Amino acid sequence: MNLAAPHSASVDRAPTRRELRAALAPLASPSTAVALTWLTLDAAVWLALTAVAATAVPWGWKLLASLAAGLWIARLFIIGHDACHQALTAHRRLNRVLGRIAFLPSLTPYSLWELGHNQAHHGFTNLRGRDGVWVPLSPQEFAALPTHRRWLERVYRSGWGPGLYYAIELWWKKLYFPRPDQVGGRRAVFAQDGALVTAFAALWLGGLWAAAAWSGSSAAEAVLFGLALPMLVWKNLMGFVIYVHHTEPDVAWYDDGAAWAASMPYLGTTLHLQAPVLDLLLHRILQHPAHHLDMTIPFYRLKAAQQRLQALAPRQVQVRRLSWNHYWQVVRQCKLYDYGNRRWLGYA
Amino acid sequence: MSDLFDSIVSRIREDAAAGLLPGHLQTASIEPGMTLAELGVDSLGRLALLTALMDLTDQYIPDTAFTEAQTLGAIVDQAAAMARPSS
Numbered sequence: 001m002n003l004a005a006p007h008s009a010s011v012d013r014a015p016t017r018r019e020l021r022a023a024l025a026p027l028a029s030p031s032t033a034v035a036l037t038w039l040t041l042d043a044a045v046w047l048a049l050t051a052v053a054a055t056a057v058p059w060g061w062k063l064l065a066s067l068a069a070g071l072w073i074a075r076l077f078i079i080g081h082d083a084c085h086q087a088l089t090a091h092r093r094l095n096r097v098l099g100r101i102a103f104l105p106s107l108t109p110y111s112l113w114e115l116g117h118n119q120a121h122h123g124f125t126n127l128r129g130r131d132g133v134w135v136p137l138s139p140q141e142f143a144a145l146p147t148h149r150r151w152l153e154r155v156y157r158s159g160w161g162p163g164l165y166y167a168i169e170l171w172w173k174k175l176y177f178p179r180p181d182q183v184g185g186r187r188a189v190f191a192q193d194g195a196l197v198t199a200f201a202a203l204w205l206g207g208l209w210a211a212a213a214w215s216g217s218s219a220a221e222a223v224l225f226g227l228a229l230p231m232l233v234w235k236n237l238m239g240f241v242i243y244v245h246h247t248e249p250d251v252a253w254y255d256d257g258a259a260w261a262a263s264m265p266y267l268g269t270t271l272h273l274q275a276p277v278l279d280l281l282l283h284r285i286l287q288h289p290a291h292h293l294d295m296t297i298p299f300y301r302l303k304a305a306q307q308r309l310q311a312l313a314p315r316q317v318q319v320r321r322l323s324w325n326h327y328w329q330v331v332r333q334c335k336l337y338d339y340g341n342r343r344w345l346g347y348a
Numbered sequence: 349m350s351d352l353f354d355s356i357v358s359r360i361r362e363d364a365a366a367g368l369l370p371g372h373l374q375t376a377s378i379e380p381g382m383t384l385a386e387l388g389v390d391s392l393g394r395l396a397l398l399t400a401l402m403d404l405t406d407q408y409i410p411d412t413a414f415t416e417a418q419t420l421g422a423i424v425d426q427a428a429a430m431a432r433p434s435s
């Protein structure tokens with residue numbers, strides 16, 4: 001099979017991960033100049049939006065700036081996410097520095113993100129016991145939960161809960177000074193990265209207070225519009241994006257490593273969701289199958305990589321239009337999971 | 349030493365530089381006959397090794413590869429054997 005050729009609809013077997021990665025390898029070539037330009041630009045926009053949200057401007061402008069600041073936190077996070085995958089520049093040390101900087105507004109500790117995302121999520125996508133992101137419960141597990149916990153699970157999967165899920169289950173439990181048993185061990189770098197984002201949060205609060213004092217605005221309003229609301233937008237965006245990419249009636253979860261490995265998880269455990277504006281705003285994160293296939297492809301080449309991937313494996317890559325209706329259909333159908341028969345279930 | 353062993357040593361050094369594996373592994377000699385205990389690799393380190401080996405071989409490797417094999421060289425040999433096409 002010639003994977004260099006863009007037309008592979010006639011192939012009678014699914015291409016292997018190695019074959020696909022080889023075909024996409026030319027796109028995994030980062031540019032330090034492009035990376036620094038995007039990081040500088042997005043950081044400047046985020047700072048400007050935060051300053052507007054914190055100062056004495058009309059309420060409408062404050063609100064608009066605050067919501068946009070949340071979006072820009074997500075954009076900066078995606079740049080940091082690329083750095084953590086060593087996809088941002090060709091320099092490993094520089095990536096670690098730039099990644100930590102880009103992660104600051106989302107208060108994401110870099111090393112813990114690397115552990116939970118690069119190793120657990122990308123290494124074992126949709127394999128229960130390894131991947132820890134939006135793992136569905138079986139009906140038996142759900143029934144065995146205490147009442148308050150069942151209620152929380154229902155909120156998470158109500159369609160309105162992605163932000164709460166991300167804040168509690170991922171950020172609080174696995175990223176921000178997690179207990180060692182939550183992440184599998186203890187490392188000095190975890191505490192250092194936790195301290196770094198805490199110091200940044202203190203600096204951020206101090207800056208908001210100073211901006212409010214300088215402009216004659218209220219400090220409480222400055223914190224609300226300059227930090228709390230953007231953080232709410234960011235956490236909801238993040239929780240939503242990871243939910244919709246790995247939860248869908250046709251996306252399977254596994255609890256058995258051998259079955260998972262035999263299922264071509266490099267293609268079958270995520271979707272290409274089409275929503276051009278959101279994709280552009282979120283630095284092409286919706287080109288998700290290409291990202292999962294090769295994490296070293298930088299975000300500004302993911303669209304080309306995804307197009308290539310779909311040409312190479314047209315029957316294996318699942319494509320959906322991301323719409324309001326699509327989201328709510330998924331929410332209604334995907335509450336619990338029958339691991340034996342590999343199908344999503346509603347609450348009984 | 350195999351290419352795969354050299355690649356995994358390179359990954360170990362990168363993970364050590366990132367703080368996920370003990371810092372001395374950035375520069376220390378890493379030989380095939382060394383056990384994970386001698387390398388100072390704990391449960392988090394085993395996850396790092398496992399994902400690196402899976403990435404390098406494009407092959408699922410069960411946890412048992414780490415309990416059955418005593419040395420890094422044996423683990424790498426086992427992963428290489430799993431990655432060899434059988435059909």
